[in-house]
Amino acid sequence: MLTTKKIAQMAAVIAVLLTTVVHADEVVLKNGDRVTGKVVELIDGQLSIKTEYAGVVKIDWAQVETFSTAEPIYVKIGDNVVRAMVYEADAGTATLVSEDWLETEPIELSRLSAMNYEPKPAVRVSGRINIGASSTSGNTNVDTTHGEAEVVARTDKNRVTLGGEVNRAETDGIETESNWLAYLKYDHFFSQRWYGFANASGENDDFKDIRLRTTFGLGAGYQWFDTEKTKLSFEIGVNYVNIDRIDSEDTDYPAARWALDFLQKLFNSKTEFFHRHALFSSLDDSQNFFIRTRTGLRLPIVENLNTTIQYNYDYDDNPAPGRVKEDKAWLFTLGYRW
Numbered sequence: 001m002l003t004t005k006k007i008a009q010m011a012a013v014i015a016v017l018l019t020t021v022v023h024a025d026e027v028v029l030k031n032g033d034r035v036t037g038k039v040v041e042l043i044d045g046q047l048s049i050k051t052e053y054a055g056v057v058k059i060d061w062a063q064v065e066t067f068s069t070a071e072p073i074y075v076k077i078g079d080n081v082v083r084a085m086v087y088e089a090d091a092g093t094a095t096l097v098s099e100d101w102l103e104t105e106p107i108e109l110s111r112l113s114a115m116n117y118e119p120k121p122a123v124r125v126s127g128r129i130n131i132g133a134s135s136t137s138g139n140t141n142v143d144t145t146h147g148e149a150e151v152v153a154r155t156d157k158n159r160v161t162l163g164g165e166v167n168r169a170e171t172d173g174i175e176t177e178s179n180w181l182a183y184l185k186y187d188h189f190f191s192q193r194w195y196g197f198a199n200a201s202g203e204n205d206d207f208k209d210i211r212l213r214t215t216f217g218l219g220a221g222y223q224w225f226d227t228e229k230t231k232l233s234f235e236i237g238v239n240y241v242n243i244d245r246i247d248s249e250d251t252d253y254p255a256a257r258w259a260l261d262f263l264q265k266l267f268n269s270k271t272e273f274f275h276r277h278a279l280f281s282s283l284d285d286s287q288n289f290f291i292r293t294r295t296g297l298r299l300p301i302v303e304n305l306n307t308t309i310q311y312n313y314d315y316d317d318n319p320a321p322g323r324v325k326e327d328k329a330w331l332f333t334l335g336y337r338w
Contacts, residue, residue, distance in 0.1 A: 024038065024070055025037060025038055025067075025068065025069045025070055026067070026068050026088075027064055028064070028065045028088070029059070029063050030063050030064070030065045035059065037049045037052065038050045040056060041115065041116040042113075042115035043116075044227040044228060045062065045226075046060065046061065046227050046228050046229070047059045047064065058228070065091050066088045066090070066092070066093065066094055066109070067109065068086055069086040071085070073085075073115055073117055074115065074117065074119055075096065075112055076113050076114035076115065077113075078111065081114075081119075082098050084096040085098070089107075094106065094107055094109060123153055123155055125151065125154075126154075126337070127150055127151035127152060127338055128149065128335055128337035129148070130146075130147070130308055130335035131146070131147050131333055131335070132144075132146040132147075132331055132333035132334065141171070142170070143169065143170045145166075145167070145168045146168075146333060147165065148163070148166075148333075150163035150164075157188060157189050158186070160185070161183075161184070161186075162183075162184050164181060165180065165181050166181075167180070167329070176207075177207065178206045179206070179207070179208070181202070182201065182202050182203075183199070183202075184201070185199040186199075189223075193222055193223045193224070194220070194223075195222075198217070198218050199215070199216070199219070199239070200214070200217075201215045206246065207323075208319065208323055209248055209320035210320075211244045212244045213242070213243045214241070215239045215240070215242075215257075216240050217237050219238065221236075221259075230264050231261065231262065231263040232260075232261070232263075233261045234258075234260055235257070235258070235259040235261075236256070236257065236258050236259075237256075237257045238255070238257065238283075239254070240252070241255045241280055245320055248321055253282045253285070254282070254283045255280045255281055257280050257281075258281075259277065259278040259279070260276065260277055262275045262276065269300070270306075271298070271299055272297070272298040273296075274296060274297075274298060275294070276294050277292060278291065278292050279291045285318075288317060290315060290316040290317065290318075292312075294312055295312075296309050296311060297309045297310075306334075306336075306337065307334055307335065308331070308332070308334075309331075311329070311330055311331075312328065312329040312331065313326070313328050315327075
């Protein structure tokens, strides 16, 4: 006959056994592999899970067959965030149990866009700064400096990007390069990939006879990829371009703007290849356009420090009289990112 004491002892044993068995989050992949550990986060289509045998493992969320957690976790479904236990269900789905409901019908994993044990801050800020300089002396004395920085603030629906760059050079005490560029862009996401944007930029280049070239515009963008490994977005819109020149005649015109931003991590490492460009073409004269391109490799050094090898190519099809159309530069910089 079971006494109250024996029932209590059995309940305690069962609780211990359950705790022992359900001690880790588990991911079942479409190829049948199972990964157990502790979820770090699900973001941008990448699930990070910390394992005892391989450290943090990153998994393409699209390759997950089903999934379960050992503790309640914050899950984003559409625009809503709930704290719930996640249990395995049929292929491609999971069941959620939270304080708000006892149990859901199986939910497609594709509807879960973010997951973490600690709620994420409302605004996520990232950025980088790069500085390069050189000095040579002897038969020719050359001093060059280059600096650039960019900061991105992101929420689920909004993104603000602020950046700029500056270049200076002297040869035998005579200035041979002097220019700067500043830009600001606001993006509002209508879906995970589609967004509208407003952009503005200001540019000065004494040797191009540009006291100030400003652009203001609106448009739409499509974010093809936005993962830790790959980022690719396209934008198209209209801009107003105004050029205040130092010596020659000022000009302004409406323009179409096309832009691309691409980043790819290489060889399963932190080495990054990047390319970005923006093309502004006059709507009044198709022969009047200019383009800015930035292409390079970002190589890790230690922690957040990196070095960058970068090629800048700028082309202006309608330069000021006496100026050439092309500007090219190789840059080698030391950078910090966060």
